[in-house]
Amino acid sequence: xxxxxxxxxxxxxxxxxxxxxxxxxxxxxxxxxxxxxxxxxxxxxxxxxxxxxxxxxxxxxxxxxxxxxxxxxxxxxxxxxxxxxxxxxxxxxxxxxxxxxxxxxxxxxxxxxxxxxxxxxxxxxxxxxxxxxxxxxxxxxxxxxxxxxxxxxxxxxxxxxxxxxxxxxxxxxxxxxxxxxxxxxxxxxxxxxxxxxxxxxxxxxxxxxxxxxxxxxxxxxxxxxxxxxxxxxxxxxxxxxxxxxxxxxxxxxxxxxxxxxxxxxxxxxxxxxxxxxxxxxxxxxxxxxxxxxxxxxxxxxxxxxxxxxxxxxxxxxxxxxxxxxxxxxxxxxxxxxxxxxxxxxxxxxxxxxxxxxxxxxxxxxxxxxxxxxxxxxxxxxxxxxxxxxxxxxxxxxxxxxxxxxxxxxxxxxxxxxxxxxxxxxxxxxxxxxxxxxxxxxx
Numbered sequence: 001x002x003x004x005x006x007x008x009x010x011x012x013x014x015x016x017x018x019x020x021x022x023x024x025x026x027x028x029x030x031x032x033x034x035x036x037x038x039x040x041x042x043x044x045x046x047x048x049x050x051x052x053x054x055x056x057x058x059x060x061x062x063x064x065x066x067x068x069x070x071x072x073x074x075x076x077x078x079x080x081x082x083x084x085x086x087x088x089x090x091x092x093x094x095x096x097x098x099x100x101x102x103x104x105x106x107x108x109x110x111x112x113x114x115x116x117x118x119x120x121x122x123x124x125x126x127x128x129x130x131x132x133x134x135x136x137x138x139x140x141x142x143x144x145x146x147x148x149x150x151x152x153x154x155x156x157x158x159x160x161x162x163x164x165x166x167x168x169x170x171x172x173x174x175x176x177x178x179x180x181x182x183x184x185x186x187x188x189x190x191x192x193x194x195x196x197x198x199x200x201x202x203x204x205x206x207x208x209x210x211x212x213x214x215x216x217x218x219x220x221x222x223x224x225x226x227x228x229x230x231x232x233x234x235x236x237x238x239x240x241x242x243x244x245x246x247x248x249x250x251x252x253x254x255x256x257x258x259x260x261x262x263x264x265x266x267x268x269x270x271x272x273x274x275x276x277x278x279x280x281x282x283x284x285x286x287x288x289x290x291x292x293x294x295x296x297x298x299x300x301x302x303x304x305x306x307x308x309x310x311x312x313x314x315x316x317x318x319x320x321x322x323x324x325x326x327x328x329x330x331x332x333x334x335x336x337x338x339x340x341x342x343x344x345x346x347x348x349x350x351x352x353x354x355x356x357x358x359x360x361x362x363x364x365x366x367x368x369x370x371x372x373x374x375x376x377x378x379x380x381x382x383x384x385x386x387x388x389x390x391x392x393x394x395x396x397x398x399x400x401x402x403x404x405x406x407x408x409x410x411x412x413x414x415x416x417x418x419x420x421x422x423x424x425x426x427x428x429x430x431x432x433x434x435x436x437x438x439x440x441x442x
Contacts, residue, residue, distance in 0.1 A: 016168055028157075043123075046139045047137040076119070081139045083135065085135055086134060102138040120147060185202075186201065201217055249271055310349055318349060321355075323358075323359050325362055340406075357425065366434045372424070377422060418432055419431045
C-alpha cells in the first residue's frame, strides 16, 4: 500500500538534496571565481615587483636579489617566478630543480599547472618592455591549500545539508501529521457512524474536506429517506396482502367445500404456506434494506419495555432480568434488534421454570448476546440437529418450539452466528456473535 507520508518524504528529500547541492556548489564556484580575481591582482603586483628587481648594469640587465621577497629563496615555498629576456633568464631558487609548465599567454592561466612536490599552481604571465628590451615575467603560487579548504567546505556543506534535510523531514512529518488530523477525525466519525453513535459527520471541517463531508452527509440523508420509503412501501404491501389472504381463508371455510374435505385441507395448507412465505419474504426484504450507518439500539431505553411486555404475555412471577455494560448502544436497527431479542426471549420464557437472563457483552470484534433460561434445555446430541433444520417458520425442534427462522434471517443479514449451549441456570443458552465490522448482507 502506497504511503502518502513516504511519498512526501521522498519528494522533499530529493528536492532539498538537489537544491542543497546546487547551492553549495554554486556558492563555492562563485567564491572561487572571486578569489581567483583577487589572486590575479596579487600576482600581477608580484610581476611588477619582480620587474623592479630587474635593473640595468654595466653588462646589461641583471636581477637584484636584494629586492626579492625572501619567500622566493626558500625551497618549495609555494611562491615561484621565472623572468625571461632575449639573451638570458632567471628563475626563483624556491623551484629548486623543478620546471612548471608556465603559461604561454599573458594574464591568469585558465588551468592549474603542476608544481614541485605534487603542488597545484595558479600561474600568471605578464609582458613588459624596458629600454627597448622585451621582458616576460611569470609567477605562480601554490593553490593546494585553497583546494583543500574548498574540499573541507564542500564536506561541511554536505554535512549541513544532511542536518537540514533531517530537520526538514522531521518538520514535514509533523506538518503532515497535523494536516492529517482532520482526516483521522473523519475516519473516527465514520467508525462512529458504523457503531451507531452518530447520524452524520460534523458539518464543520477544513475547506479541503468540506465538499467530501457535505457529500457524505447528503448521501446519508438520501439513503435514510430511501430506506424509510422502502419500508413504508413494504408495510403497505403487507397490509394490502392481508385482506385478500383473509378473504381466501374465509372462503376455505364455506359449506360448499365441506363436501370436499381433501380439497378443503389442501387449500388451507397451501394458503397457510402462502401466508408464511409472504411474511418471510417481507421480513427478508426489510432486512436487506438495513444499510444506513448511524442506526442503533439503545439497550437502556428499549429493554425495559420489552421485558415488561414479555411479563404480560407470559407469567408475572417469571424472573426476567438483563445485564449490559454502561451506555450500551448496539449498532443495528432498532426494529430488527427488537425482533431478534424478542424472538429469543419469547422462546426462553415459554420453557423457563422461573428465570430468564439476557446478557450483552462487547468483544474485540463485535458483541456477544446470550439468552439463558432454567428450563429443560436441549440434549447436547440434538442441538446440532436443531441448528441444521430448514428455515421455514413452522419448522421447530421437537418439543422445544425454538422458532429460529427470523433469527437466522437477521443473523444472515448481519453476518452473525448462533450457537446453543448448556446454561449455568440449568436450561438452554442461546449465544449470538455479531461482528461490527461486517454489517450488511453476506
